[in-house]
Amino acid sequence: MFIKKDTRKIPQILSDATARLTTPEHTNGTNDDNDNQPITELSFARRAPELLSSGISLILHPRHHPALHHLVQLSLYDCGLTSLTDIASPSNTTTNTNSTNNEDSTTMVLFPKLEQLDIGRNPKLVNNSLSDTFHTQLPSLKEIWGDNCSFGPSIPETLLQLNTMEVCRLTGNQLHSPLPMLRTHWPRIKVLALDGNQLSSVKGLEELRYLEKLHLRQNNLTELEEGVPSAANTSLIMIGLSSNKLRSIPESLLDAVSLKEVYLNSNELTELPNGLATKLTELTKLNLAHNNIGQQKQQQNDEDATIADGHALPADFVERFGLPDVISGKCEKDETCEVQMDGNPLSEFRKKRHWDEEKRRAKEAKDAAVMEVDDE
Helix, strand or coil: CCCCCCCCCHHHHHHHHHHHHHCCCCCCCCCCHHHHCCCCEEECCCCHHHHCCCHHHHCCCHHHHHHHCCCCEEECCCCCCCCCCCCCCHHHCCCCCCCCCCCCCCCCCCCCCCCEEECCCCCCCCHHHCCCCHHHHCCCCCEEECCCCCCCCCCCHHHHCCCCCCEEECCCCCCECCCCCHHHCCCCCCEEECCCCECCCCCCCCCCCCCCEEECCCCCCCCCCCCCCCCCCCCCCEEECCCCCCCCCCHHHHHCCCCCEEECCCCCCCCCCCCHHHHCCCCCEEECCCCCCCHHHHHHCCCCHHHHHCCCCCHHHHHHHCCCCCCCCEECCCCCCEEECCCCHHHHHHHHHHHHHHHHHHHHHHHHHHHHHHHC
């Protein structure tokens, strides 16, 4: 489906949105009711040329405030922004001093109804690009998308003050450990995406009761502290930990029994904990590809086929999921759960043994055929 691009410039879009609020609701009974409804969604994505000279102040001009006050969703994705400091309480900025709408400058909030803000792919945005009072201008914000910016090494303090936060995406930034205790800042957080940062610890993510999805791909994690995740994560259905350096799985992860999707591919795991298959009964996806599972057993039993018979896996795992398929590396015994194990020493050993056996049989068949010809 193709969406027609709005060719109007930003000031015209905002002026038209404001005009909706000042036009009489009915003129001789001919106006469509929809023409007088406030605009609640605006996308200014990829409009960097328009914002190059004046930045966010182009949008925040006082004559546009009536339109901003009704916004629920706003996208500033890939706009070449370098600063959002004008989104601040009136005492911290001069942007609002010339308001023509008789607003009380001591109480006026720029985005009182805004629930979703996308500022992603603005790589020049750093912590200092946000004013200390940024959060006061978005009191209803539930979702912020800040992927591929340059926030760090800590989460901006003003974002932590957004205590209505439910979705926070800060993938591809410059965040380092330690993280703050997020349950005291974002008690209602449901989706947290911190992929592609420099995190070496997950301390601070404990006991996020409403968390449903946790994305931690491509960080510097070598271990997960006990308690992340745990039985306290009663709503957690997905955890993404791929492309780290994890060498083990904490026992507490097995207590997060609501988990349906676990991504542990491309780590350094050498074994799996007992109970993973029996405790995580809701699993529908388990990706363990490209780890070192079976490596120790293979080193200990270099010529011993026992590695191929599942001795590198816990008994409950084999009972539920079966052994990796010799071709695909998938464990297919449980049809309700997709288990990937390709790229592990265990899977590669099984694959090699399979093809060696196929070659042996082919050679025997060929030799037998030659002997039959000779006999004739």
